[in-house]
Amino acid sequence: MEPLRILGIETSCDETAAAVVENGNTILSNVISSQIALHAPYGGVFPELASRAHLEAIDTVVAQALSEAHVGLADLDAIAVTYGPGLPGSLLVGLNYAKGLALARNLPLVPVNHLEGHAYVHWLKTGAAGAADGKLEFPLLILIVSGGHTDLVLMRGHGQYEVLGSTLDDAAGEAFDKVARMLHLPYPGGPAIEQAAATGNPNAYDLPRARLPGSYNFSFSGLKTAVLRLVQPYGDKLRPRMVADLAASFQAAVTEVLAEKTAQAAQAFNVRAVLLSGGVSANTALRMAVRARMTVPVYTAPLALCTDNAAMIAACGTYRFQAGVRAGWDLDVEPGLRLA
Ligand code: KG4
Numbered sequence: 574m575e576p577l578r579i580l581g582i583e584t585s586c587d588e589t590a591a592a593v594v595e596n597g598n599t600i601l602s603n604v605i606s607s608q609i610a611l612h613a614p615y616g617g618v619f620p621e622l623a624s625r626a627h628l629e630a631i632d633t634v635v636a637q638a639l640s641e642a643h644v645g646l647a648d649l650d651a652i653a654v655t656y657g658p659g660l661p662g663s664l665l666v667g668l669n670y671a672k673g674l675a676l677a678r679n680l681p682l683v684p685v686n687h688l689e690g691h692a693y694v695h696w697l698k699t700g701a702a703g704a705a706d707g708k709l710e711f712p713l714l715i716l717i718v719s720g721g722h723t724d725l726v727l728m729r730g731h732g733q734y735e736v737l738g739s740t741l742d743d744a745a746g747e748a749f750d751k752v753a754r755m756l757h758l759p760y761p762g763g764p765a766i767e768q769a770a771a772t773g774n775p776n777a778y779d780l781p782r783a784r785l786p787g788s789y790n791f792s793f794s795g796l797k798t799a800v801l802r803l804v805q806p807y808g809d810k811l812r813p814r815m816v817a818d819l820a821a822s823f824q825a826a827v828t829e830v831l832a833e834k835t836a837q838a839a840q841a842f843n844v845r846a847v848l849l850s851g852g853v854s855a856n857t858a859l860r861m862a863v864r865a866r867m868t869v870p871v872y873t874a875p876l877a878l879c880t881d882n883a884a885m886i887a888a889c890g891t892y893r894f895q896a897g898v899r900a901g902w903d904l905d906v907e908p909g910l911r912l913a
């Protein structure tokens with residue numbers, strides 16, 4: 574059988590990414606141009622800067638993805654592109670670029686939901702420790718934790734999702750980024766907090782955990798405010814010990830609640846495995862907290878595939894392509910797109 578090759582394009586937030594994936598599971602190339610340095614002075618993503626940077630990078634990123642995969646546009650079966658959720662201006666750059674390429678080359682265009690993409694990293698073969706590498710049976714439970722999302726999702730089959738719970742306020746990654754700023758740690762906050770926490774005491778501060786009994790929803794705003802109250806009296810004179818202890822205590826509070834709800838849902842729905850996805854799933858404390866509470870396998874992706882990338886969009890696009898999903902030329906971006 575001829576291999577199925579799909580080019581994925583992703584520009585929903587601050588990474589301009591393109592990748593070629595074969596048969597939905599083999600990464601031929603995975604190119605990411607990160608804007609982290611561009612947004613670092615603002616402590617978060619600055620939307621106007623993001624779309625301009627996508628425009629500047631996309632040609633080169635796509636060309637590099639094709640050349641690293643040793644394929645030309647003529648070797649592709651389709652182009653998969655993220656059309657939401659994300660920043661409207663950023664999404665538009667990728668979608669318009671993909672439309673242009675598909676139209677010029679007479680290739681099918683497959684629309685991909687960014688969140689669904691985060692789930693499909695687990696179908697990619699990576700050989701990494703803890704990775705599922707496609708050995709998956711439904712039903713599955715997916716915890717998607719990123720800068721923009723915190724969703725606990727039951728997946729009964731390809732394309733079949735039930736969102737069991739979401740955050741009522743800040744996304745987990747957003748909480749990491751905001752608390753990092755309070756502690757004068759660099760952006761992005763997740764890795765910075767994880768690093769600071771390594772030398773801190775997770776029991777130093779008894780920070781609030783929003784357990785929200787009877788629901789699978791999350792809330793991190795109370796926790797964030799509690800950290801703010803503790804640091805405010807010190808201004809910019811926070812001692813390194815306090816930073817380390819607060820980072821460790823905050824990380825423990827976030828990961829504990831995420832892990833507890835995930836474990837409850839895994840049991841309630843009798844899932845075959847748990848998948849951790851999104852930028853925050855790079856966090857070692859979270860991985861350990863979830864694994865400690867689970868009897869079924871807990872799969873994680875290698876670090877480069879936890880954060881935004883286009884290989885996951887191409888992998889998801891392959892399943893959608895095989896299911897006959899095609900976008901019309903009138904496809905528009907959907908910044909508030911959800912999983913359903
Ligand atoms: O999935 P992602 O790249 O982008 C979104 O779709 O939002 O996730 C980025 C988020 C940021 O908030 C970042 O601080 C967080 O993931 N993150 C982490 C870690 N690495 C990245 N959070 C906690 N621990 C980490 N090691």
Ligand code: ZN
Nearest residue numbers: 719851880881
């Ligand atoms: Zn993402």
